[in-house]
């Protein structure tokens with residue numbers, strides 16, 4: 325955390341800067357406190373520290389994470405096209421970010437906005453009103469030990485994050501990579517498979533992804549939404565920061 329700017333050192337009118345500093349402070353603190361490839365056990369001090377600190381974020385959280393099958397809303401043929409575009413993008417144009425691979429979305433993902441009413445999907449799943457997604461990226465975990473440390477999302481990506489799994493090759497389903505959320509009650513692990521989704525408030529729900537094993541590959545489409553209702557007015561300089 326040594327190179328993380330303190331929120332109070334920023335211009336008080338610089339809301340974007342304050343938001344980014346707050347997000348970085350939490351993410352650095354998680355990295356200093358536990359590692360995603362060696363998760364703390366439930367009766368350890370590390371677990372007690374991360375759950376008690378995370379409990380201070382809960383009242384700001386719009387809703388707890390939801391998971392399910394996107395096939396309830398996404399036609400099979402469109403999913404197949406997304407799988408092809410996403411896997412090619414990660415393999416051919418992926419660039420490394422924080423231990424994983426990102427790639428820009430292409431015309432198939434962009435057509436998703438016209439073909440599927442995604443704000444209605446979010447409303448049905450989480451009873452929350454959002455705009456059309458304003459941010460999208462493909463994410464890949466393609467090399468052994470690719471993973472993502474616990475973090476909170478940059479507020480610029482959106483208030484709500486919908487992650488659709490396009491592909492998950494699991495040579496050994498036991499010990500396969502999972503998304504893990506830190507909650508006040510402990511860690512919540514969510515497995516992925518083609519067509520599964522997770523919807524969550526990425527800004528106030530710390531999360532990460534455990535490492536992929538040799539031969540394992542994951543390709544995801546991540547979409548960011550802004551909330552319309554309930555109104556969200558965040559005072560970044562008044563939010564809790566980790567103390568432990």
Ligand SMILES: [Fe+2]
Nearest residue numbers: 476477526531
């Ligand atoms: Fe994230």
